[in-house]
Amino acid sequence: MSALAKVSYFWRSAAGGLKHSPFVHFIAITTIAIALFAAGLARTAGWALDGLQASLGGEVEVTVYLAPELTAAQVEEMRAKLETASGGKAVLVNPDEALSRLSRELGDLGDALSQLPENPLPPSLELSVAPEQRTPEGLEALALQVRALPGVTGVDYGREAVERLTAIARALRYGGLVAFAVVLFATVIIVAATLQLAIYARREEIEIQKLVGATDRFVKAPFLIEGLLQGVLGAAVALLGLWTFGRLVGPTLASLFSFLLGPASSESLVRPGLALELVLAGGMLGLVGSFVAVGRFSRV
Incomplete structure (x- = not known):
């Protein structure tokens, strides 16, 4: 056959x-x-x-709080360092803009912020992170690296949610x-x-x-x-x-x-x-x- x-x-x-x-x-x-x-x-x-x-990962941002006494040149230098370390883009948020944003997010309660004698919010840099670093380990390593920089008072990236x-x-x-x-x-x-x-x-x-x-x-x-x-x-x-x-x-x-x-x-x-x-x-x-x-x- x-x-x-x-x-x-x-x-x-x-x-x-x-x-x-x-x-x-x-x-x-x-x-x-x-x-x-x-x-x-x-x-x-x-x-x-x-x-x-x-x-959600695309919306992950690392907020870096800066010391108020930093000059404009120092802030620009800090922004360049952060972009180099993260591979993303850093945007400066001045205290007035941060207070206005907080007021909008609070809604009716935001009117109470206008009664403050001074703006308590520090300047900050909102840092978008490259996709390969949007893991808990990558974000934690980046946060530790950023906290060690002079002029940085705090770092927040929504660790628990990630x-x-x-x-x-x-x-x-x-x-x-x-x-x-x-x-x-x-x-x-x-x-x-x-x-x-x-x-x-x-x-x-x-x-x-x-x-x-x-x-x-x-x-x-x-x-x-x-x-x-x-x-x-x-x-x-x-x-x-x-x-x-x-x-x-x-x-x-x-x-x-x-x-x-x-x-x-x-x-x-x-x-x-x-x-x-x-x-x-x-x-x-x-x-x-x-x-x-x-x-x-x-x-x-």
């Missing part, structure tokens, strides 16, 4: 196997689809979290990885079990093939292709579920979390990159499950 004829036979046999035990394969496809649907939602949530971190956001993102990623690993393991076991049932249902056909001289590799190949087809079909169902979820539930979620994530289109829930990832993951799940199943082939 030629190679082309063998490949054609394998695919026809795999397709026939799907038709031979539709309920068994339906269970496997549904299991893969549920796992990939959850993975797709987690992937999309991870992208949203990365976007949130990037947007550390909390970073800790939440790290916990969600690790938790998602652990949960995904557990789901994948369970999915492989279920797929392997369903394929073993399919192999058992076709044991007489397999015995006849062995009697006429078929090798184990020749007999196993269609079942491996069955697993691959199960994975691809499961991925297709998962993508359809994600698309439907984005259409029906996406707009509601987008409106609820728009204050954090900003305006976003729910139609982008299924991205080309995500679709490719899920199809590849589905095929791998099906193949791994089929390898586990045909590994016990000698017992059939």
